[in-house]
Amino acid sequence: MRWPFKPGSLFPANAIAVDLGTANTLIYVKGEGIVLNEPSVVAIDRATGKIKGVGLEAKRMLGRTPEGVIAVRPMKDGVIADFDVTEKMLRYFLTLIIDNHVFKVKPRVIVCVPSGITEVEKRAVRDSALGAGAKEVFMVAEPMAAAIGVGLPVDTPTGNMVIDIGGGTTEIAVIALSGIVSDTSIRTGGDELDISIVQFMRKNYNLLIGEPTAEQIKIQIGSAYPAGEEREMEVKGRDLVSGIPKTVRVHSSEIREAVQEPIQQIVDAVRRALEITPPEL
CATH class of the missing domain: 3.90.640.10 (ATPase, substrate binding domain, subdomain 4)
Structure with missing residues (x-):
């Protein structure tokens, strides 16, 4: 996945960015910064399937929920483990932000996703964002978003390596010319x-x-x-x-x-990523 906008216009106006992580979900609104930082946890009523809590409220229920209510992490090892619950969580967070902000038109939503995300998972993320009120949905690989976030020159022919240690996975990617040249992902975070x-x-x-x-x-x-x-x-x-x-x-x-x-596993993954990187970079 390449950065979906032309260089020099890294983040468009009237847009929301979402970092859908195993441990936490963050939402950024241009001009305001990070407006939501909540655990990726959902509390659900077993009988009805209704949401009883999302984010921090649901995390506090982990291990202590009353009978009939379960608290779950719908993201596992950097991927979507439960499509339905992830969709409900993402829709809840986005609706909360969109309803509490004044947008002249429906906002575009940019979602950071693992570089190895499947087409089924992409569709679940896209449908959730559209259902919450997004005009358009773009997906960006997490290593690319991390590189842009720290100010690396991603649009140049020079290779830049990013090591993104998340809650469930670590992604190592070499980026050049606004694309990912090589990447390695391990389920250690x-x-x-x-x-x-x-x-x-x-x-x-x-x-x-x-x-x-x-x-x-x-x-x-x-x-x-x-x-x-x-x-x-x-x-x-x-x-x-x-x-x-x-x-x-x-x-x-x-x-x-x-x-x-686990640290050695990350070091070994970095070494493997370097081995498959083109020598020209």
């Missing part, structure tokens, strides 16, 4: 780092923690490489032996060890 930390705490401290706690640890003291000063933090969880709450102190060097395997 931030979620895998969190799971590795959960497993490390269980194995080394007999401490049970949830993925939200693991994410906090990753953000606060995690690193892929020694970064000068070593940091530490208190981690609260449940002792797997006694069953009672327990607090331990964890060092950044331990978390570096915990995430070593």
Whole structure:
């Protein structure tokens, strides 16, 4: 997928951009910036199929929903795992933004999607956006959007590599002349780092923690490489032996060890991407 607009007019007027991610969905309105940043989670009534909550409200229900209500992540490993729920979520978010903004005409919607998205998934995304009130729908591969976002000269013949680590996947792409020359995608992302930390705490401290706690640890003291000063933090969880709450102190060097395997998978993917890149670039 190439950038659908001519160079020099990177983002058109009267447009909305959507980053449909495994972990979070973001919506950008030109002239206002990011107007929505919500978890990609939907709470649904089992019996009726009606939505009980979307985004942060639904995420708070994960693991604690009342009987008859389920909280699900419709995006998994960077792709659409549940078409119907993804469509409802995207339609809900877009309707919320379009209804609360004054557009002279129906807005055009640009959706960032994984580079390996299928035609069926494209159709589901397009139908959802049109149903929410979009005039036109364009899809852009996530690596291309990331490259434009950081200001890389994507329209030149010079190759630029982008490594986009998302919640469910990591996409590595080499971009030149407004197109993706080569790309590699692996189902390893931030979620895998969190799971590795959960497993490390269980194995080394007999401490049970949830993925939200693991994410906090990753953000606060995690690193892929020694970064000068070593940091530490208190981690609260449940002792797997006694069953009672327990607090331990964890060092950044331990978390570096915990995430070593998924980090190495990303490094190996970058190496493979370089191997298939044309030598002229």
